[in-house]
Amino acid sequence: xxxxxxxxxxxxxxxPMLQALVATVLFGIPLRLYGLQLPQxxxxxxxxxxxxxxxxxxxxxxxxxxxxLFLDIFWGGPLGLWAVCLLIAYGGALSARSIMASQGRLILxxxxxxxTASAMVAGYLFVMLDSxxxxxxxxxxxxxxxxxxxxxxxxxxIDLFEDADVRFR
Amino acid sequence: xxxxxxxxxxxxxxLTWAAAIxxxxxxxxxxxxxVTDRRETFKAEAYGATRRASDTVLAPVxxxxxAPGRWTGAGVDTIRDYFFAGSENRQLKAELKEMRxxxxxxxALRDENDRYRTILGLKTDPPxxxxxxxxxxxxxxxxxxxxLANAGSERGVKAGNPVMSENGLVGRVIGVTDGASRVLxxxxxxxxxxxxxxxxxxxxxLTGDGGPNPRLDYLRGRDPIREGDRVLTSGDGGVLPxxxxxxxxxxxxxxxxxxxxxxxxxxxxFVRILLFQDFTQVVNVKALNEMPTPPPTPGxxxxxxxxPEPTAKPPTSESAGPxxxxxxxxxxxxxAATAARAPxxxxxxxxxAKSASTVLSAPAGAKPSVAxxxxxxxAKAAAPKASTSSDAAKPKPAAVQLGAPSPAKPSPAKPxxxxxxxGAQP
Numbered sequence: 001x002x003x004x005x006x007x008x009x010x011x012x013x014x015x016p017m018l019q020a021l022v023a024t025v026l027f028g029i030p031l032r033l034y035g036l037q038l039p040q041x042x043x044x045x046x047x048x049x050x051x052x053x054x055x056x057x058x059x060x061x062x063x064x065x066x067x068x069l070f071l072d073i074f075w076g077g078p079l080g081l082w083a084v085c086l087l088i089a090y091g092g093a094l095s096a097r098s099i100m101a102s103q104g105r106l107i108l109x110x111x112x113x114x115x116t117a118s119a120m121v122a123g124y125l126f127v128m129l130d131s132x133x134x135x136x137x138x139x140x141x142x143x144x145x146x147x148x149x150x151x152x153x154x155x156x157x158i159d160l161f162e163d164a165d166v167r168f169r
Numbered sequence: 170x171x172x173x174x175x176x177x178x179x180x181x182x183x184l185t186w187a188a189a190i191x192x193x194x195x196x197x198x199x200x201x202x203x204v205t206d207r208r209e210t211f212k213a214e215a216y217g218a219t220r221r222a223s224d225t226v227l228a229p230v231x232x233x234x235x236a237p238g239r240w241t242g243a244g245v246d247t248i249r250d251y252f253f254a255g256s257e258n259r260q261l262k263a264e265l266k267e268m269r270x271x272x273x274x275x276x277a278l279r280d281e282n283d284r285y286r287t288i289l290g291l292k293t294d295p296p297x298x299x300x301x302x303x304x305x306x307x308x309x310x311x312x313x314x315x316x317l318a319n320a321g322s323e324r325g326v327k328a329g330n331p332v333m334s335e336n337g338l339v340g341r342v343i344g345v346t347d348g349a350s351r352v353l354x355x356x357x358x359x360x361x362x363x364x365x366x367x368x369x370x371x372x373x374x375l376t377g378d379g380g381p382n383p384r385l386d387y388l389r390g391r392d393p394i395r396e397g398d399r400v401l402t403s404g405d406g407g408v409l410p411x412x413x414x415x416x417x418x419x420x421x422x423x424x425x426x427x428x429x430x431x432x433x434x435x436x437x438x439f440v441r442i443l444l445f446q447d448f449t450q451v452v453n454v455k456a457l458n459e460m461p462t463p464p465p466t467p468g469x470x471x472x473x474x475x476x477p478e479p480t481a482k483p484p485t486s487e488s489a490g491p492x493x494x495x496x497x498x499x500x501x502x503x504x505a506a507t508a509a510r511a512p513x514x515x516x517x518x519x520x521x522a523k524s525a526s527t528v529l530s531a532p533a534g535a536k537p538s539v540a541x542x543x544x545x546x547x548a549k550a551a552a553p554k555a556s557t558s559s560d561a562a563k564p565k566p567a568a569v570q571l572g573a574p575s576p577a578k579p580s581p582a583k584p585x586x587x588x589x590x591x592g593a594q595p
């Protein structure tokens with residue numbers, strides 16, 4: 001009967017969210033090794049994708065919103081930019097959830113890349129309209145690459161909690 | 170078990186709908202926040218209480234987290250210094266030898282510059298006070314390039330202050346709170362910096378695009394730039410002081426001119442925040458915007474046919490007193506600009522020419538005298554020693570000096586010689 005036990009939000013929402021925010025702060029340290037800065041991946045993208053795959057939730061979109069606002073404040077960008085981008089990724093993954101069900105690891109990785117790309121393209125377009133200037137594609141590509149290599153963390157989260165509630169199996 | 174056969178499948182429907190509604194609500198909230206954000210205005214009030222509060226919290230956290238990195242770097246530097254002391258000593262000696270030559274050149278140039286400034290009566294920029302700060306957090310994504318420095322309003326930092334590393338300009342402050350300031354880097358997509366090319370004096374706007382090398386937009390002039398040209402701030406618009414080093418010009422892979430930032434030569438851990446106040450901060454905008462009623466334009470009926478000749482009157486307290494602005498009509502040009510610059514001229518000309526300088530030291534609006542227009546013999550004798558001074562001491566009608574339309578009778582004064590300040594570099 002333990003399989004039917006409702007999933008507690010703090011386990012699959014609270015703790016991973018805290019971990020993602022701590023990782024973001026750690027990667028914001030002004031450290032430079034051999035002239036190279038630390039990469040700056042979008043850690044909350046992992047959660048935005050994994051939460052959508054695990055199960056639909058009322059709390060998850062607000063968690064994504066909070067993480068996006070934190071990114072905007074911490075990185076000093078336009079307030080709401082990453083919140084919108086992450087929600088686009090979350091919404092896309094949520095709507096394609098039935099298609100992604102029982103897919104292999106590599107296919108899910110591709111879906112994760114697609115969700116990340118859609119979020120970044122949305123951010124690119126908005127920033128272009130907002131600043132009336134074209135952002136560089138190369139820094140965008142670097143951040144995209146740094147973000148999609150984080151997929152194993154999303155996979156681990158999915159593996160941990162996908163079967164935690166049989167109603168959403 | 171398939172989804173259709175799942176006995177608990179019907180429970181998913183309401184939760185899925187509720188989740189979808191929650192997603193829509195969150196998306197609307199995020200969009201509303203994004204649309205109402207006024208970060209791009211870079212006004213102190215647009216920074217918002219949320220950002221100020223979060224910066225206050227994040228600055229000490231970042232400082233603590235960055236401490237191990239700083240200690241490690243300091244340790245590595247100590248070890249490197251120990252092992253490479255000999256070679257570094259040789260290198261420093263060579264640099265010192267070269268720098269001594271540059272020091273002599275700099276002293277000569279400074280002296281020459283001071284003389285020119287005094288002769289021209291230029292109002293030089295006052296020294297800009299600075300605040301040292303440490304960078305405690307860093308973001309370098311495609312959509313935001315900012316840093317958080319651990320000095321804020323308690324040390325006099327204001328939004329708009331330029332920020333420099335030991336190598337060059339880093340950016341400017343866009344938000345200040347107690348104990349922290351947010352620095353917008355030159356590479357940020359929203360950053361626009363008026364710059365000039367050192368060699369040609371050509372102006373451009375340095376536009377960030379999220380990459381490490383911001384591009385030069387709106388370059389003006391024919392062949393204004395070459396590979397390797399130094400790029401400095403132009404000071405246009407009064408946001409930044411003129412002459413701060415920005416970087417070196419390079420041709421990008423996309424065919425556009427870009428700048429390799431001077432501040433990228435080393436890690437930016439410590440910065441200097443220049444407490445520079447731009448024109449809009451210093452000036453009383455309200456008073457500036459009030460348009461005074463202009464005096465009535467003198468018609469041809471009241472204009473004399475020829476401007477009156479300056480009379481040779483000794484300077485008295487009455488004649489030296491300021492006159493109403495209405496008297497300085499275009500028909501009676503007065504050496505207002507010359508008189509205004511008189512104090513600095515007095516400082517340089519020799520004592521023999523003091524009689525001329527006493528007249529020149531009268532305030533603006535005073536009547537010109539013969540002493541000013543025709544220097545006495547003593548002043549003429551002293552002319553070879555301070556030839557430029559005597560040039561500057563020659564009275565010129567205010568209209569000519571200030572670039573206003575010439576009066577009816579052409580001025581007898583010779584054309585204004587090109588001053589060293591024209592086209593001079595900082």
